[in-house]
Amino acid sequence: MPVTVLLVDDEPLVRAGLRAVLGAQPDIEVVGEAADGAAVIPLVRSLRPDVVAMDVRMPLLDGIEATRAVLRTVPDPPKILVVTTFEDDEYVYEALRAGADGFLLKRSRPEEIVHAVRLVAAGDSLLFPASVRQLAARYADGRAAGEPLSAARLTEREAQVLRLMARGLTNAEIAARLVLGAETVKSHVSAVLAKLGARDRTQAVIAAYESGFVAPR
DSSP states (O other): OOEEEEEEOSOHHHHHHHHHHHHTSTTEEEEEEESSGGGHHHHHHHHOOSEEEEESOOSSSOHHHHHHHHHHHSSSOOEEEEEESOTTOHHHHHHHHHTOOEEEETTOOHHHHHHHHHHHHHOSSOSSHHHHHHHHHHHTTTTTTTHHHHHHTOOHHHHHHHHHHHTTOOHHHHHHHHTOOHHHHHHHHHHHHHHHTOSSHHHHHHHHHHHTSSOOO
16 A cells, blocks of 8 residues: 655645655655645545645644644544754754654655655654754753653663664664564564653654753764
8 A cells, every 4th residue: 555645835836846756656645735734634534644744834824733733633643744944943843842753854855755755654763863863952952851751660671772763773773783573672662652652753752852861962
């Protein structure tokens, strides 16, 4: 089954470019478009996309609020890939904090766009871990005050897994690094997400940075 994508951007040329790049892939299908975040929820409900590629800045409802709305109101919500002009934008970090699964620069090469959609859809690695680390270094500023990590009571092994997740390693890479089976790593990742109350790896890593458990610099 192809990965289905909903495009949300107020610039028609951006949507057209993304549609051309993604639609050329045999394993990706663009199922719809919207020009503002205000139209996202009904489209997500009707089209059930796997991934929403969403502009972070839009006139009526921006990508941050649209992300919050989707995750709050849609059962089994899609992955959300924020599309942005500037990677060091605080809006991007706030979108990740709101629950977005990753971000993509509008100037990205076609192969990077395709890779980002596939990676976010798969959900077993962190998209652009170095950029997420830079955003955390700039904007986290100890917001979580250590609470999510201290209250989570991670085991030593789970803490190791979280640190490697923050570096962008896939489950297979973590398994190789810790000399564990793939299913064992998958179980540890699931336990980390559950203990942190995180929707996915991105939110777990953001919590790790904001609590100071992982240093962003």
